[in-house]
Amino acid sequence: MWTTVLVSGITLGCFYTLIAMGFALIFGVTHIFNLAHGELLVLAGYVAYWLWKTLGLSFVYTFPAAILAALLVCLVLQRLFSLLSEPLELNSIVVSFGVAILLQNGMLFFFSGDYRLIRIPALSHGLHLQPFYLSYAQLTLLVLSLLVIMILYLLMRHTYMGKALRATIQDKEAAALAGINVGAMGILAFAIGAVLIGLAGPLYGCIHYLYPTAGLQATLLAITITIFAGIGRIRELILGGWILGLAESFAVVLLGASWREMVSAVMLLLLLAINPQGILGKEER
Amino acid sequence: MRKEAVVSKDLKRVHLVQAALLLSFFLLLLLPVLAGYSDYILQVFTHALLLATLALAWNILGSSGAISLGHAAFFGVGAYGSALLSHDLGFSPWFTIPLGGFLATTVALIVGFLCLRLRGAYFALATLAFVEIPKVITDNWDGLTRGSLGLVGLPGLPTLRLGSYSLDISGSPVGSYYFVLCYALVLVLVVTLIFRSNLGLALQAIREEEIAAQAVGIQVQRYRILSLLVSGFFTGIGGALYAHLIRYVEPGLVYGLHFSAIPMIFAICGGRFTILGPALAALILYPLDQFIFHPLVPAGHEFLYGVIIILTILFMPSGFWGHLRKEQLVSIKTGSIE
Numbered sequence: 001m002w003t004t005v006l007v008s009g010i011t012l013g014c015f016y017t018l019i020a021m022g023f024a025l026i027f028g029v030t031h032i033f034n035l036a037h038g039e040l041l042v043l044a045g046y047v048a049y050w051l052w053k054t055l056g057l058s059f060v061y062t063f064p065a066a067i068l069a070a071l072l073v074c075l076v077l078q079r080l081f082s083l084l085s086e087p088l089e090l091n092s093i094v095v096s097f098g099v100a101i102l103l104q105n106g107m108l109f110f111f112s113g114d115y116r117l118i119r120i121p122a123l124s125h126g127l128h129l130q131p132f133y134l135s136y137a138q139l140t141l142l143v144l145s146l147l148v149i150m151i152l153y154l155l156m157r158h159t160y161m162g163k164a165l166r167a168t169i170q171d172k173e174a175a176a177l178a179g180i181n182v183g184a185m186g187i188l189a190f191a192i193g194a195v196l197i198g199l200a201g202p203l204y205g206c207i208h209y210l211y212p213t214a215g216l217q218a219t220l221l222a223i224t225i226t227i228f229a230g231i232g233r234i235r236e237l238i239l240g241g242w243i244l245g246l247a248e249s250f251a252v253v254l255l256g257a258s259w260r261e262m263v264s265a266v267m268l269l270l271l272l273a274i275n276p277q278g279i280l281g282k283e284e285r
Numbered sequence: 286m287r288k289e290a291v292v293s294k295d296l297k298r299v300h301l302v303q304a305a306l307l308l309s310f311f312l313l314l315l316l317p318v319l320a321g322y323s324d325y326i327l328q329v330f331t332h333a334l335l336l337a338t339l340a341l342a343w344n345i346l347g348s349s350g351a352i353s354l355g356h357a358a359f360f361g362v363g364a365y366g367s368a369l370l371s372h373d374l375g376f377s378p379w380f381t382i383p384l385g386g387f388l389a390t391t392v393a394l395i396v397g398f399l400c401l402r403l404r405g406a407y408f409a410l411a412t413l414a415f416v417e418i419p420k421v422i423t424d425n426w427d428g429l430t431r432g433s434l435g436l437v438g439l440p441g442l443p444t445l446r447l448g449s450y451s452l453d454i455s456g457s458p459v460g461s462y463y464f465v466l467c468y469a470l471v472l473v474l475v476v477t478l479i480f481r482s483n484l485g486l487a488l489q490a491i492r493e494e495e496i497a498a499q500a501v502g503i504q505v506q507r508y509r510i511l512s513l514l515v516s517g518f519f520t521g522i523g524g525a526l527y528a529h530l531i532r533y534v535e536p537g538l539v540y541g542l543h544f545s546a547i548p549m550i551f552a553i554c555g556g557r558f559t560i561l562g563p564a565l566a567a568l569i570l571y572p573l574d575q576f577i578f579h580p581l582v583p584a585g586h587e588f589l590y591g592v593i594i595i596l597t598i599l600f601m602p603s604g605f606w607g608h609l610r611k612e613q614l615v616s617i618k619t620g621s622i623e
């Protein structure tokens with residue numbers, strides 16, 4: 001039984017890393033806290049749900065549509081955030097909180113408040129490997145998350161675009177002096193973040209119920225993992241995702257499913273209590 | 286000659302604003318008559334006044350420059366504290382409402398202990414996360430709180446009698462309206478006193494330049510936590526009043542985004558560094574939402590608040606009341622100095 005919990009925790013953790021990566025990238029490059037991150041994820045999930053349920057589209061083909069929807073909203077958000085004045089971090093929190101309220105109510109209007117789940121019959125079975133049980137849904141989640149994380153890692157390490165993004169994360173002014181278009185990097189970060197959200201959203205709709213206010217949980221866990229990892233560190237993001245995924249899995253088994261919601265909030269408060277300077281303080285040390 | 290004209294024009298504007306304030310005060314006093322004792326209109330304005338008190342309470346902390354996204358924690362604890370004490374132990378609501386406020390203050394103390402060293406964005410994130418804790422505990426502690434089903438049939442506020450005259454507070458919309466109006470006026474007075482006291486001046490110094498405030502000997506941490514406690518106390522009282530007015534509590538309701546986001550949005554939109562701004566924003570925007578946007582878009586009408594906060598931060602970060610007041614002060618000052 002414990003190995004099953006362990007496996008589900010790691011699977012969940014990989015998926016959480018996928019969710020957090022977009023948030024971390026956007027924050028790293030632009031210093032914008034996007035509190036509407038979870039709402040964007042739920043929106044991508046709803047788009048996939050709608051195409052799958054009403055148009056009968058195969059689940060695989062819902063990803064491009066979800067990515068497109070996330071891209072559209074993210075690029076509008078990027079324009080909106082570029083209008084903000086200092087203090088950027090605090091103002092971006094308040095404005096993106098407003099965006100989150102806007103998106104929640106928009107989703108309530110278009111998709112109603114009912115709980116939705118993307119149920120794929122093929123994914124409900126699983127493998128009875130001897131020490132544990134792995135459902136096909138978990139397997140899909142694990143493989144896809146790891147694949148996307150790996151692709152992003154390679155992109156960040158081995159392409160000019162990735163190197164330019166990392167340079168901007170490390171030192172905006174030095175990057176600009178080296179001839180990197182920092183403004184374009186901000187747009188690029190939002191675009192890559194949107195692609196990640198569009199990939200994660202439909203998967204989210206398979207494992208969690210979709211409802212208009214579901215996004216807050218996803219936002220909190222993205223923030224928690226990002227603050228744990230610091231910015232521009234994909235390996236630490238994976239570690240943070242695993243810790244959170246495992247903590248949630250064990251909380252569900254030991255305390256009950258309804259306590260799961262508290263795990264990321266408690267971990268975020270602990271992280272901030274230990275490191276009150278937040279993300280950037282860690283970088284300067 | 287020209288200078289005097291500028292000054293007198295500004296003075297005229299000040300008088301105009303004062304007259305408008307006085308007029309709206311009388312309108313509020315006479316509202317039941319003006320609304321023809323319509324239950325619906327009175328209920329909307331009662332809730333608007335309650336939200337106004339929450340925005341005023343939020344602003345006690347907000348005036349230090351801190352932004353809390355989690356005041357629903359204090360609201361919910363106040364509501365549940367007072368509800369359980371009066372429902373299970375049979376105490377009078379007059380006694381349990383202040384107790385609800387003190388319970389919320391205790392929670393504010395915990396928040397202060399956890400978040401006192403955090404600044405700006407990180408304080409906001411911590412408060413956003415903190416709400417989840419009392420919410421999940423209330424949701425799961427079935428034996429005490431009845432869990433997610435909530436608590437129905439709470440005792441209402443008793444009828445006040447003065448000689449032959451009586452006012453049924455919880456039973457009649459008119460009674461609820463005047464009761465919340467009185468509480469709102471008391472809170473305006475309290476906030477005015479706080480803003481003019483040493484606490485208010487210290488908070489103002491902290492929000493302008495924290496390091497400079499510390500350098501002139503203001504005990505920054507002490508005043509920050511004091512403002513958090515006072516703000517939490519009045520938010521808890523607001524929650525307790527709400528519980529006894531609607532006679533029903535439920536975790537999703539009292540810990541919901543509604544009571545975290547909306548007072549914050551009213552306070553920022555009205556003007557974080559003003560006394561009346563938050564209350565005025567509540568009295569204008571909530572009826573606007575209920576009377577115009579709710580009939581138009583029954584599901585999703587609260588998108589209005591998202592739009593308002595985005596526009597406020599982008600175009601009028603000091604809030605509409607702050608904007609109005611600042612312009613007056615600046616122009617009068619330059620008029621007299623020149």
